[in-house]
Amino acid sequence: MLTIVRIHNELLGTYGDRGNADVLAFRAHLNGIAAEVVDISYLEILPKSADIYLMGGAEDAAQALSLTALEKGGALASAISQGATLLAICAGFQIVGESFTDGQGQEISGLGLLNVRTSPGEKRFVGDIKVKASFLDCEFTGFENHGGRTLLGEGVQPFGHVLVGHGNGAESVDGAISGNVFGTYLHGPVLARNPEFADFLLAKTTGQSTINYVDELAVEYAHWRRSVTK
Amino acid sequence: MPNRGLKRAVLIALLSAWASKTFAKKSGETISGRVLLFLRPGAISELSQGRRVLLVSGTNGKTSTTRFLVRIIEQLGAVTTSPSGSNLSWGVAGSLLKRASFAVLEVDELHLANVITQTQPEVVLLLNLTRDQLHRMHEVKRVADRWREIAERSPNTTFVVDIDDPFVNYATQNAAKVLRISFGGRSHPDGAVCPNCGGYIKWSSGLYECSCGLSNKSYEKLLVAANAPERNSILANIAGSLIGAPWLEVSPSELERTINIKSGGVTATIRLTKNPASWTEALTGINSHQVILILNAREVDGIDTSWLYDVDFQILQGRKVVVTGERALDMQYRLHVQGIESIAVENFTTAITQFSSGEHVQVLSAYTAFFELSR
Numbered sequence: 248m249l250t251i252v253r254i255h256n257e258l259l260g261t262y263g264d265r266g267n268a269d270v271l272a273f274r275a276h277l278n279g280i281a282a283e284v285v286d287i288s289y290l291e292i293l294p295k296s297a298d299i300y301l302m303g304g305a306e307d308a309a310q311a312l313s314l315t316a317l318e319k320g321g322a323l324a325s326a327i328s329q330g331a332t333l334l335a336i337c338a339g340f341q342i343v344g345e346s347f348t349d350g351q352g353q354e355i356s357g358l359g360l361l362n363v364r365t366s367p368g369e370k371r372f373v374g375d376i377k378v379k380a381s382f383l384d385c386e387f388t389g390f391e392n393h394g395g396r397t398l399l400g401e402g403v404q405p406f407g408h409v410l411v412g413h414g415n416g417a418e419s420v421d422g423a424i425s426g427n428v429f430g431t432y433l434h435g436p437v438l439a440r441n442p443e444f445a446d447f448l449l450a451k452t453t454g455q456s457t458i459n460y461v462d463e464l465a466v467e468y469a470h471w472r473r474s475v476t477k
Numbered sequence: 478m479p480n481r482g483l484k485r486a487v488l489i490a491l492l493s494a495w496a497s498k499t500f501a502k503k504s505g506e507t508i509s510g511r512v513l514l515f516l517r518p519g520a521i522s523e524l525s526q527g528r529r530v531l532l533v534s535g536t537n538g539k540t541s542t543t544r545f546l547v548r549i550i551e552q553l554g555a556v557t558t559s560p561s562g563s564n565l566s567w568g569v570a571g572s573l574l575k576r577a578s579f580a581v582l583e584v585d586e587l588h589l590a591n592v593i594t595q596t597q598p599e600v601v602l603l604l605n606l607t608r609d610q611l612h613r614m615h616e617v618k619r620v621a622d623r624w625r626e627i628a629e630r631s632p633n634t635t636f637v638v639d640i641d642d643p644f645v646n647y648a649t650q651n652a653a654k655v656l657r658i659s660f661g662g663r664s665h666p667d668g669a670v671c672p673n674c675g676g677y678i679k680w681s682s683g684l685y686e687c688s689c690g691l692s693n694k695s696y697e698k699l700l701v702a703a704n705a706p707e708r709n710s711i712l713a714n715i716a717g718s719l720i721g722a723p724w725l726e727v728s729p730s731e732l733e734r735t736i737n738i739k740s741g742g743v744t745a746t747i748r749l750t751k752n753p754a755s756w757t758e759a760l761t762g763i764n765s766h767q768v769i770l771i772l773n774a775r776e777v778d779g780i781d782t783s784w785l786y787d788v789d790f791q792i793l794q795g796r797k798v799v800v801t802g803e804r805a806l807d808m809q810y811r812l813h814v815q816g817i818e819s820i821a822v823e824n825f826t827t828a829i830t831q832f833s834s835g836e837h838v839q840v841l842s843a844y845t846a847f848f849e850l851s852r
Contacts, residue, residue, distance in 0.1 A: 257669035261608060261616070266786025266814070273814045289669070289677055306616040306667075308675035350675075373612045374780070390781040392611055434783045439810060468810040 249275055249282040249453060250297040254323075254339075255289050258313045262392060264303025264336045266436035271299065274438075274445045277460040280453060289313065293322040298452045299332045302339025304392070304434060307350030310338040317342065317358055324360060332427045332452050333360065336437065337393050340422060340430035341365045347395065361430050362400035363423045368416050370394070376433060377476045378407025378414060378421045380444070386410065387441040388472040389433025397432075399423050406431040411476050427451070440472050483524075486517035490574060507563055510571030521566065524573035525596040530580045531716060532596065534589045534624075535604030535645075537755045539564060541732045542604060542709040543583040549717035549725045554578045566591060586620050587613070590627035593634065602637045602716045604709055606644035607666055608787075609752035610779040617644055617667045624648035628655075637716045639708065640693045641665075643685055647672040650691070658715065659696035660708055666753055666787065705758055706732035736851050740826070742834025745769070749847040751778065753787040759841050760792050768793060769828045770819075771802040771842040778843045785811040793817050799828045802846055825850060 253268040268284045275282035287293050289312060300323060305313065317323055323343075327333055333343065341347040344357040347365040354366075371394040378387050381404055397415040399405065406422025406429060407414070414421025414432055422431030429448075431437060438445040442465040446458040494509035513520045531550065533543045547558045555577035559568045564583040569592050572582055584592045586606070593601065606621055614620050621644040628636055632653040640646035640657045642665060649655045650673065662683025671678050674689035686692040698715070702708040710727045718724065734749040750759045774780050782804055790812055798819035800808045805821045812819050822828050825846070832838055842850065 260787065261667065262611065262781070263783030263786045266783070266811070269786060269814050290679075306618050306670070308618065308672075309670045311675065312670060312677055371615060373615075390612075390783055392615070392781065434781065436783055436786055439786070439814065464810055464813050468806050471806055 249280055249299070249449075251282060251284045251299045251301065252294065252297040253284055253286050254293065254300055254302045255313045255316065256286055256303065258289055258309040259303040259305045259339050261306055261309070262304035262337065262434045264301070264339075264434060264436050267301050267303070267334065267336070267438045270436065270438040270445055271301075271448065274442065274458075274460075274462070274465075275449055277462055278449065278458050280449065280455075289316050292320070293317070295322045295326045295329070297326060297331060299334070299448060300326065302333070302335040302342065304337030304339065306338075310342060311349050311355070314342050314355070314357065323358060327360060327427055330427065332429070332448055334429045334448065336430075336434060337391075337432050340432065341395055341397070343428065343430060344397070344423075345400065360428050361423045361425050362403050363397050363430065364400065365395040365397045368394050368396040372413040372416060372432075374412055375476045376412030376414060376421065377410040377473065378433070379410055380407045381405050382424060383443055383447055385441070385443045386473050387433060387437065387444060388469075388476045389431075389435040389437050389440055391432045392434065393432055397423070440469060442466065442469055480523065483517055483520065486513055486520060487524075487574060489516060490571075494571070494574075507567055507571065509574055510563070510567030510569070513570045513574065514567055519595075521570050521573060521592065522595040524570075525580065528578060528580050529720060530582065530596045530598040531600045531602070531720070532582050532584050532589070532592060532598045533602045533604070533713075534584045534586055536586065536607045536609045536752065537758070538604050538705055538709045538732075539583045541706070541734050542602070542713050543581060545710055545727055545732055546602070546713040546716060547581045548727075549713055549722045550579050550581050550720070552722050552725070553720070556581050558582060564588070569596075587623070590623050593627050593631055598634050600635050600637060600716050600719050601631075602712055603645045603648065604639060604712065605642045605754070606648070607642075607752065607754040608784065609754075610777070611784075612780045613776070618672050620644075621648045621672050625651065628652040635719055637712060637719065639712060640696055641683065643668050643678065643691060643693070644672050646693060647691060656698070656715065656719070657696045658698045658700060658712065659693045660700055660702045662693055706730070734847075736847075738850065740829045743829050743832045743836050743838060745829060745838045745840050747840040747842050747847065747850055749844060750841045751844045753784050756788045756841065760788070760790065763792050763796070763839055765837050765839040766796050767832050767836050767838040768796050768798045769825070769838055769840040770798065770800045770808055771825060771840065771846040772800065772804040772808040773802045773843040773845045774804045774807075775845045778845050782807040790815050790817055797832075799831045801825055801828045802843060
């Protein structure tokens with residue numbers, strides 16, 4: 248059984264990213280993989296034994312709160328070191344970095360799972376985004392809505408190279424990847440817009456080399472968004 | 478109107494509205510407001526003088542509540558309003574072109590502070606604040622902060638507010654005159670974090686009480702309402718009563734923003750839906766086997782469709798669902814992920830033909846599509 252943990256959706260659910268968990272479970276089922284989505288709220292203890300962890304976008308205060316809960320116990324770091332996969336979007340991506348700036352302008356330390364640092368930018372990036380993925384031969388589309396500027400440190404590679412939109416707001420890249428940890432600014436939700444990415448995560452997590460099922464509607468949807476995002 | 482410059486601007490604005498109606502067959506409301514503000518940027522303030530102004534704002538229910546509040550205030554005298562839901566500054570300016578001793582105006586959430594400053598309203602009715610058009614609003618808290626700032630600076634305005642919404646409660650915490658109303662609580666999609674202190678709010682059956690003191694137990698009036706339209710009708714009556722209007726009964730269905738269309742023997746009831754809260758509310762009212770969903774993503778619809786995943790569409794399971802609109806495929810795939818299959822078609826006209834004569838179809842429609850269908 249593939250366990251997908253949706254972390255703090257009541258805090259990290261402002262921009263529809265809860266759908267990533269639903270899409271993953273849905274595509275797992277289509278491929279004959281049993282999967283369940285477990286919601287873990289701010290008040291609950293994060294399990295260490297899940298396979299995939301998902302974090303979404305949030306407002307400033309919610310982002311800070313989520314971090315305070317995740318700092319306790321180190322469950323997320325422990326799960327990742329044991330091979331679990333993490334996908335963190337927008338505010339979630341910032342939380343798992345080395346540091347980011349909160350709503351009051353204070354720089355705070357993140358979880359340190361990705362060597363990236365985020366500071367506030369002058370202009371907020373709002374609109375459609377398209378990136379060339381760095382780990383798959385594929386273009387991903389999504390929607391970005393954030394004011395952060397994220398700089399990559401040593402040991403991480405970009406999630407993608409920006410074709411349309413802004414992403415990290417530096418070096419024409421979006422997001423960051425290190426090992427099993429994926430961070431990006433793409434909402435949409437990103438796994439709904441880009442089924443190849445969902446399947447990539449499923450394959451990586453389950454150890455299956457190929458994901459066979461072709462969901463025509465997903466293909467049509469992804470293709471259409473790619474063709475109109477320019 | 479003592480000022481000649483203002484008088485001239487008003488005349489030109491009225492003329493432009495007339496030309497727009499006569500030659501372009503449009504409503505003329507937006508153009509007149511735009512022309513007026515172009516010629517006379519301070520016109521809203523000037524035209525508000527000597528009138529009794531009531532404003533209505535909130536994420537959902539603004540238009541229908543404003544319409545009902547107009548009926549309530551009309552019991553006292555002539556009222557000017559903007560009937561088409563044109564709620565940005567130029568819509569407000571356009572509405573003030575009409576002579577009437579009362580003005581009841583719907584105001585966009587981000588324009589509220591400006592319009593309060595310019596119109597110095599007697600009463601401001603705040604219904605709710607949830608996520609909507611995030612490409613423009615960015616964050617719910619950001620809008621609440623703007624409201625809070627203007628509320629603190631408006632000592633002569635009475636705010637009538639539904640404090641079951643923590644953002645509305647927070648926005649008016651420091652206002653000089655507030656009438657806080659609770660309907661015994663309800664859930665809020667963005668209510669996990671206290672907008673006042675940033676702490677985690679523990680909710681219990683629609684009630685919240687933060688350690689910083691923000692709570693919906695601190696009401697002046699506790700009332701009962703079955704749903705959003707009923708709630709809004711009560712709030713409008715309370716706002717009206719503050720300036721002496723008698724209580725007016727309304728059936729909640731009157732407060733729903735719906736239109737009916739008949740085509741090829743099929744009757745369609747079309748309801749406006751525009752964000753997670755309003756879709757969730759509208760879906761609870763689905764009882765027909767036949768459903769059409771229309772999704773657009775233009776500016777006023779919200780250009781990001783990610784929020785579709787924040788809406789539970791389970792009630793559509795087993796019904797015949799047809800999707801259309803510019804973003805029909807976003808909707809079709811979202812439903813698909815929840816195991817609900819639908820048919821996607823070009824446009825509303827084709828959608829209707831998917832049903833048989835005599836059938837009744839419930840239609841939930843995005844903002845821009847709703848306006849096109851109501852023409």
